[in-house]
Amino acid sequence: MTHFxxxxxxxxxxxxxxxxxxxxxxxxxIPEDIQESAARRHRANVLLQKSxxxxxxxxxxxDVVAPLVPAVKPQAAFFEELGPSGLxxxxxxxxxxxxxxxxxxxxxxxxxxxxxxxxxxxxxxxGADPNAAPWASDALTVNxxxxxxxxxxxxxxxxxxxxxxxxxxxxSNPGAGDxxxxxSPSTAGGEAMPLYRHVAAAVEQLAAANxxxxxxxxxxxxxxxxxxxxLAELRAAMPHVPLLVPGYxxxxxxxxxxAAAFRPDGLGGLVNSSRGINFAIRQxxxxxxxxxxxxxxxxxxxxxxxxADLRTCTPALAPTGT
Amino acid sequence: MTHFxxxxxxxxxxxxxxxxxxxxxxxxxIPEDIQESAARRHRANVLLQKSxxxxxxxxxxxDVVAPLVPAVKPQAAFFEELGPSGLxxxxxxxxxxxxxxxxxxxxxxxxxxxxxxxxxxxxxxxGADPNAAPWASDALTVNxxxxxxxxxxxxxxxxxxxxxxxxxxxxSNPGAGDxxxxxSPSTAGGEAMPLYRHVAAAVEQLAAANxxxxxxxxxxxxxxxxxxxxLAELRAAMPHVPLLVPGYxxxxxxxxxxAAAFRPDGLGGLVNSSRGINFAIRQxxxxxxxxxxxxxxxxxxxxxxxxADLRTCTPALAPTGT
Numbered sequence: 001m002t003h004f005x006x007x008x009x010x011x012x013x014x015x016x017x018x019x020x021x022x023x024x025x026x027x028x029x030i031p032e033d034i035q036e037s038a039a040r041r042h043r044a045n046v047l048l049q050k051s052x053x054x055x056x057x058x059x060x061x062x063d064v065v066a067p068l069v070p071a072v073k074p075q076a077a078f079f080e081e082l083g084p085s086g087l088x089x090x091x092x093x094x095x096x097x098x099x100x101x102x103x104x105x106x107x108x109x110x111x112x113x114x115x116x117x118x119x120x121x122x123x124x125x126x127g128a129d130p131n132a133a134p135w136a137s138d139a140l141t142v143n144x145x146x147x148x149x150x151x152x153x154x155x156x157x158x159x160x161x162x163x164x165x166x167x168x169x170x171x172s173n174p175g176a177g178d179x180x181x182x183x184s185p186s187t188a189g190g191e192a193m194p195l196y197r198h199v200a201a202a203v204e205q206l207a208a209a210n211x212x213x214x215x216x217x218x219x220x221x222x223x224x225x226x227x228x229x230x231l232a233e234l235r236a237a238m239p240h241v242p243l244l245v246p247g248y249x250x251x252x253x254x255x256x257x258x259a260a261a262f263r264p265d266g267l268g269g270l271v272n273s274s275r276g277i278n279f280a281i282r283q284x285x286x287x288x289x290x291x292x293x294x295x296x297x298x299x300x301x302x303x304x305x306x307x308a309d310l311r312t313c314t315p316a317l318a319p320t321g322t
Numbered sequence: 323m324t325h326f327x328x329x330x331x332x333x334x335x336x337x338x339x340x341x342x343x344x345x346x347x348x349x350x351x352i353p354e355d356i357q358e359s360a361a362r363r364h365r366a367n368v369l370l371q372k373s374x375x376x377x378x379x380x381x382x383x384x385d386v387v388a389p390l391v392p393a394v395k396p397q398a399a400f401f402e403e404l405g406p407s408g409l410x411x412x413x414x415x416x417x418x419x420x421x422x423x424x425x426x427x428x429x430x431x432x433x434x435x436x437x438x439x440x441x442x443x444x445x446x447x448x449g450a451d452p453n454a455a456p457w458a459s460d461a462l463t464v465n466x467x468x469x470x471x472x473x474x475x476x477x478x479x480x481x482x483x484x485x486x487x488x489x490x491x492x493x494s495n496p497g498a499g500d501x502x503x504x505x506s507p508s509t510a511g512g513e514a515m516p517l518y519r520h521v522a523a524a525v526e527q528l529a530a531a532n533x534x535x536x537x538x539x540x541x542x543x544x545x546x547x548x549x550x551x552x553l554a555e556l557r558a559a560m561p562h563v564p565l566l567v568p569g570y571x572x573x574x575x576x577x578x579x580x581a582a583a584f585r586p587d588g589l590g591g592l593v594n595s596s597r598g599i600n601f602a603i604r605q606x607x608x609x610x611x612x613x614x615x616x617x618x619x620x621x622x623x624x625x626x627x628x629x630a631d632l633r634t635c636t637p638a639l640a641p642t643g644t
Contacts, residue, residue: 024438026437047456075438077432077434077438077439077441077442077445078438078441080441080442080445081441081442081444081445081456082445082456083409083413083445083456083457084406084407084409084410084413084456085406086445086456087405087406087409088406091405091406109432109433109434109465110399110431111431111465112399112431113493113494113495114495115348116346116397116399116400117399119399119400119402119403120399120402120403122403123399123402123403123404123405123408134369134403134404134405134406134408135405143431143433143465143467143468144467144501145465145466145467145490145493145501145502146465146490146493146495146497146498146502147493147495147496147497147498147499147500147501147502148497148500149495149496149497149500150495150497168467168468171435171467171468171469172435173435173436173468173469173471173472174469174471175468175469175470175471175472176468176469177469178469178470178471178520178524179466179467179469179517179520179521180467180468180469182504182506182517182520183506183507184504184505184506184514184517185505192506195501195504195506195517198500198501198504199501202500
């Protein structure tokens with residue numbers, strides 16, 4: 001069974017980019033033709049209508065970006081808001097992305113103790129075999145607040161299935177530091193470190209214990225692009241850890257801010273953009289260049305622009321022969 | 323619209339107990355007759371089979387405990403492991419519990435930023451109106467790692483809908499202290515406090531800002547029974563905060579360990595038991611007293627024993643006239 005980091009980096013090398021496309025459907029912003037056809041199919045039930053629209057919208061984004069990027073990241077919450085029909089749509093979106101050869105990272109930020117954590121892991125982590133879990137993802141985002149022992153069940157299932165994890169270390173929101181920055185001494189004594197560094201140490205240990213030939217583990221970390229200093233610090237503190245970097249684009253981070261996420265060979269990071277790609281047609285310069293019905297062309301243009309932008313900070317990934 | 327804490331405490335006063343029954347279905351432990359009838363209904367699909375068995379098992383537990391306790395706490399992960407059909411079963415279990423007059427606390431430990439957090443809140447928090455959300459819970463457990471600003475969208479939706487939140491403060495697992503105990507000074511200077519106290523301070527502030535006539539807010543906290551010293555410390559530090567106390571029973575806590583959760587009037591705490599009640603028939607003394615087909619009688623006996631046990635530490639709640 002192929003290690004998650006090996007599969008991920010093969011996809012990154014093949015596409016020549018660490019661009020990750022988030023799938024964050026919001027009903028009010030979905031193109032009118034999709035909204036209308038969903039309304040015709042499910043006239044009496046708003047949740048079915050929205051679920052159907054979310055599914056079609058995400059499938060069409062996937063069809064546009066699959067040849068361009070290594071991975072997509074569906075956001076579970078938006079599907080979950082719609083109830084069971086929304087989560088059925090999520091499972092279909094994930095299956096569609098995998099059928100197109102994309103790595104799927106489900107952004108569900110789960111976390112719990114013991115057998116409960118294992119139940120989440122079994123529900124989401126399919127790893128190498130798309131039939132192994134209902135939401136058949138390659139990787140899952142995980143919340144560490146409950147403690148190291150609560151990461152173990154996720155690690156166990158991920159190891160069994162060739163799947164990956166991304167543990168929240170330093171998030172991209174304005175209040176990320178409220179608790180994550182609280183400084184305290186390490187158990188071995190020594191200088192005080194912010195909480196996120198203690199979490200980072202635990203994640204690095206898990207990643208190093210199961211590293212692939214490139215030197216990366218299957219336990220990754222979420223580190224926001226909105227805090228470039230912490231990103232550089234954490235890349236150094238977690239040399240075996242694949243990073244998932246949110247906060248590019250709509251949240252304000254640019255190529256310069258995310259440059260620190262990568263090793264000199266260009267590996268080790270995935271940079272996410274969600275709204276900036278999903279709803280490119282609502283934003284400049286795309287809304288001036290494309291008509292409302294050409295929203296998929298805007299998705300493609302925004303994705304290509306992101307790829308070109310990221311290449312300025314990861315020159316090592318430029319496809320050979322180009 | 324009635325405040326969550328007011329509705330909760332009315333139910334606690336009516337039943338005379340702070341006992342909370344967790345719903346943690348595990349397929350291998352579910353009574354054979356339920357497993358078999360589910361297998362007959364859904365011969366070809368294991369996930370549908372298990373979902374159907376989980377639903378029936380939980381409905382029958384609810385029917386037994388509804389006259390005895392104020393609230394139930396379904397664990398989302400076990401349903402989620404089964405995919406969309408499992409989450410449909412969860413929504414039906416929640417609806418059934420509410421139709422029986424129970425307060426429902428969905429234990430899903432969600433947490434995310436901004437509009438994503440709001441989507442989770444809208445999916446789970448129905449509050450006073452059972453039609454307001456697909457998983458129509460009265461309250462939801464929430465993870466604080468991402469920061470105070472990520473609690474705000476949950477608080478906003480809970481306030482609008484008369485719902486409640488239980489923020490993870492000090493959990494019941496062996497590794498709870500790994501990150502939650504990291505000590506650091508408060509922003510105002512002063513002595514170093516463990517992380518869970520910083521989270522507690524944020525939760526107390528949210529609760530105090532929206533307290534009901536009894537002095538409790540709708541933002542509660544999860545504090546494990548397995549750490550009695552921290553429980554007493556946190557009750558004092560969070561006077562406006564309703565507590566949800568896991569770790570009673572199977573995890574090792576007893577009535578003495580949870581006594582500190584309550585105010586002198588017996589309010590302010592809910593004590594959860596899941597496995598000890600759901601699977602009472604597999605445990606002494608119930609497995610000696612009841613046959614396998616009498617598992618519901620074991621559920622009732624275990625619930626009554628828990629209620630009697632808790633009364634030794636919450637005498638103020640003894641029903642009037644008894």
